[in-house]
Amino acid sequence: MRKELEKYFRKDKLPHIWCPGCGHGIITGAVIRAIDNLKLEQNKICIVSGIGCSSRAPGYLNFNTLHTTHGRALAFATGIKMANPELKIIVLTGDGDCSAIGGNHFIHAARRNIDITTVVFNNSIYGMTSGQYSPMTPKGAFATTAPYGNIDRNFDLCKLAQAAGATYVARGTVYHVPQLIKLMEKALKHKGFSLIDVVDICPTYFGRRNKMGSPVVMMEKIREMSITARTAAKLPPEELSEKIVIGEFYEEQAPEYTEEYAKVMKKAQGGKLNE
Amino acid sequence: MLSRKIMLMQGNEACVEGALAAGMRFFAGYPITPSTEIAEIAAERLPKVGGKFIQMEDELASMGAVVGASLAGLKAMTATSGPGFSLKQENIGFACLTEVPCVVVNVQRGGPSTGLPTLPAQGDVMQTRWGTHGDHPIIVISPSSVREVYDMTIRAFNLSEKYRVPCILLMDEVVAHMRERVELPDKSSIDIINRKKVASTLSDYKPYMDYDSDGIPPMANFGDGIPFHVTGLIHDISGFPSTNPKVTEDLINRLMNKINNNIGDIIEYEKLYMEDAETVIVTFGCTARSVLSAIRVLRQEGLKIGMLRLKTIWPFAHIAIKELMQSSVNTLIVAEMNYGQLLETVKASAEGAFRIYGLNKYNGELITPQEVIDKVREVAEYA
Numbered sequence: 001m002r003k004e005l006e007k008y009f010r011k012d013k014l015p016h017i018w019c020p021g022c023g024h025g026i027i028t029g030a031v032i033r034a035i036d037n038l039k040l041e042q043n044k045i046c047i048v049s050g051i052g053c054s055s056r057a058p059g060y061l062n063f064n065t066l067h068t069t070h071g072r073a074l075a076f077a078t079g080i081k082m083a084n085p086e087l088k089i090i091v092l093t094g095d096g097d098c099s100a101i102g103g104n105h106f107i108h109a110a111r112r113n114i115d116i117t118t119v120v121f122n123n124s125i126y127g128m129t130s131g132q133y134s135p136m137t138p139k140g141a142f143a144t145t146a147p148y149g150n151i152d153r154n155f156d157l158c159k160l161a162q163a164a165g166a167t168y169v170a171r172g173t174v175y176h177v178p179q180l181i182k183l184m185e186k187a188l189k190h191k192g193f194s195l196i197d198v199v200d201i202c203p204t205y206f207g208r209r210n211k212m213g214s215p216v217v218m219m220e221k222i223r224e225m226s227i228t229a230r231t232a233a234k235l236p237p238e239e240l241s242e243k244i245v246i247g248e249f250y251e252e253q254a255p256e257y258t259e260e261y262a263k264v265m266k267k268a269q270g271g272k273l274n275e
Numbered sequence: 276m277l278s279r280k281i282m283l284m285q286g287n288e289a290c291v292e293g294a295l296a297a298g299m300r301f302f303a304g305y306p307i308t309p310s311t312e313i314a315e316i317a318a319e320r321l322p323k324v325g326g327k328f329i330q331m332e333d334e335l336a337s338m339g340a341v342v343g344a345s346l347a348g349l350k351a352m353t354a355t356s357g358p359g360f361s362l363k364q365e366n367i368g369f370a371c372l373t374e375v376p377c378v379v380v381n382v383q384r385g386g387p388s389t390g391l392p393t394l395p396a397q398g399d400v401m402q403t404r405w406g407t408h409g410d411h412p413i414i415v416i417s418p419s420s421v422r423e424v425y426d427m428t429i430r431a432f433n434l435s436e437k438y439r440v441p442c443i444l445l446m447d448e449v450v451a452h453m454r455e456r457v458e459l460p461d462k463s464s465i466d467i468i469n470r471k472k473v474a475s476t477l478s479d480y481k482p483y484m485d486y487d488s489d490g491i492p493p494m495a496n497f498g499d500g501i502p503f504h505v506t507g508l509i510h511d512i513s514g515f516p517s518t519n520p521k522v523t524e525d526l527i528n529r530l531m532n533k534i535n536n537n538i539g540d541i542i543e544y545e546k547l548y549m550e551d552a553e554t555v556i557v558t559f560g561c562t563a564r565s566v567l568s569a570i571r572v573l574r575q576e577g578l579k580i581g582m583l584r585l586k587t588i589w590p591f592a593h594i595a596i597k598e599l600m601q602s603s604v605n606t607l608i609v610a611e612m613n614y615g616q617l618l619e620t621v622k623a624s625a626e627g628a629f630r631i632y633g634l635n636k637y638n639g640e641l642i643t644p645q646e647v648i649d650k651v652r653e654v655a656e657y658a
């Protein structure tokens with residue numbers, strides 16, 4: 001770890017609980033590097049998570065941190081942001097946490113365009129409970145609860161977020177770290193609801209069940225499958241089915257929720273609106 | 276001239292007035308009759324005083340948002356009824372374990388499930404105590420009149436802030452929708468309690484350390500400049516997860532004891548017509564109103580009937596039952612609009628000291644004064 005990054009970690013809480021080869025540490029590292037690159041004020045950042053291996057990340061990070069209930073991180077985060085709009089809110093969540101049990105909170109936080117950056121540690125599986133399928137498990141993949149292959153269709157989280165109203169939407173991977181940091185910087189600078197869907201690996205459960213090989217091989221696979229959003233735009237849909245499309249998908253400046261509420265307060269108090 | 280503020284007010288309205296007087300600055304809710312007016316009035320009033328209102332996507336979310344806002348330093352409340360109260364349980368439990376002050380209003384309606392929207396009932400007595408899983412502390416108080424809704428909402432905030440525990444204001448449809456003439460107290464006469472704050476000079480803050488040896492750790496807010504961690508996992512005094520048996524036991528003991536060691540402060544009840552009473556009707560909420568009318572009639576006939584009205588439902592007022600053992604009382608009737616939820620607790624508390632009967636109604640109709648009178652006569656025959 002670079003010396004100047006040490007202040008962002010609770011070193012006495014390390015080592016972490018993650019398995020060797022797990023991608024969660026890479027994503028956590030990218031979040032910290034983005035924060036450091038932007039020189040954001042540490043005390044003004046609040047990191048909120050749900051439940052899962054990924055949601056343990058805030059415990060290792062030296063900020064205001066809140067480890068909530070399964071799927072509800074965005075609900076708690078909404079209350080914090082409303083109460084203190086000066087805080088920069090980052091939600092760290094798993095694919096199950098965000099898109100299954102927390103799916104409703106996810107689409108409504110996006111719809112409100114509340115200024116929260118959501119980072120999804122998307123390993124296509126429920127890691128913490130040892131390998132059941134999530135709404136992000138690809139069709140046909142194996143999981144402990146899909147011993148004959150998964151028949152569920154998986155979400156495209158980026159499309160979901162955009163349709164719901166998110167105003168910054170991007171996808172990165174644990175292989176393409178420099179790009180991931182850049183995407184996170186943009187998300188953190190963006191005012192409104194931003195999503196970074198991070199394609200991640202769980203070698204212990206997803207990898208083993210699906211005979212993917214070592215973590216290194218799983219990373220190689222991500223590299224092979226990834227194409228940029230720009231390249232993807234030129235390809236016919238059938239050629240995209242086996243691809244991971246990465247990069248920025250959407251960016252829009254739109255009224256942010258707590259700023260809109262500030263106007264409500266002004267109106268209620270009889271003050272004039274300057275618009 | 277003393278300016279007296281007398282008005283015709285609904286219970287739900289009095290709840291918001293009380294909350295604002297107590298310092299509520301955040302409300303998150305989801306509409307459900309018979310609690311909805313509370314959200315509607317909060318939506319109008321809060322922004323006027325610099326507070327925030329949000330209608331969330333469901334009750335799971337509104338309870339989460341309330342806990343989040345409280346952690347960021349605002350006094351926060353939500354209001355709901357049976358089906359929504361069930362959904363709130365998950366994050367009520369989170370607030371119990373993480374010791375985040377908040378007020379949850381449950382305006383009861385007939386259940387289970389969607390039940391009887393929106394006829395009156397008092398069927399959530401046990402759910403308020405044990406609705407969320409695991410051993411946990413909680414305070415539940417229940418008003419019987421509009422003025423009491425006002426006072427008790429303030430009290431709910433005060434208890435919640437003082438003991439860092441969720442406080443449930445257990446109302447019923449009757450008290451919530453009833454309009455009464457009330458005179459509100461002068462703001463300057465209201466006692467307001469705020470959570471104990473961390474001294475800004477404190478270095479190495481441990482969010483769950485019992486600094487003052489009263490079982491209640493001082494609180495920092497997110498954004499105050501003292502970074503700390505909060506988790507719904509069992510945690511040590513530094514706030515980080517632990518599975519150590521000793522740490523676990525110490526935490527649960529402290530959580531329970533901060534309530535158990537202060538029952539004198541937390542428990543309130545009212546006794547009426549008790550001097551020579553031989554039969555006492557134990558009740559709470561709107562049912563107390565019918566009971567009181569009935570007692571007035573029965574007293575005119577010379578019957579020695581009294582009333583014990585529980586204002587604090589949980590922790591249960593064992594002390595009030597013990598007091599009855601030292602008196603002329605030999606019979607208890609527990610009157611409640613449910614199948615007998617409080618009855619079992621009263622029986623356990625009485626340890627066989629009285630003849631105990633339930634007066635129960637769970638069909639969406641009120642217990643009438645006549646039904647109370649009939650019950651008193653009926654049990655008199657068993658004597």
Ligand SMILES: Cc1ncc(C[n+]2csc(CCOP(=O)(O)OP(=O)(O)O)c2C)c(N)n1
Nearest residue numbers: 051052053054070094095096097126127128
């Ligand atoms: C209400 C509730 N239901 C179920 C669980 C059990 N549970 C814990 S973590 C988890 C799945 C987490 O998966 P994901 O969000 O993808 O995170 P990962 O562990 O893969 O990082 C489940 C189902 C729980 N803690 N709470």
Ligand code: SF4
Nearest residue numbers: 018019022053127202
């Ligand atoms: S189980 Fe999977 S997600 Fe959890 S720490 Fe291990 S590799 Fe990571």
Ligand SMILES: [Mg+2]
Nearest residue numbers: 094095125127
């Ligand atoms: Mg996962």
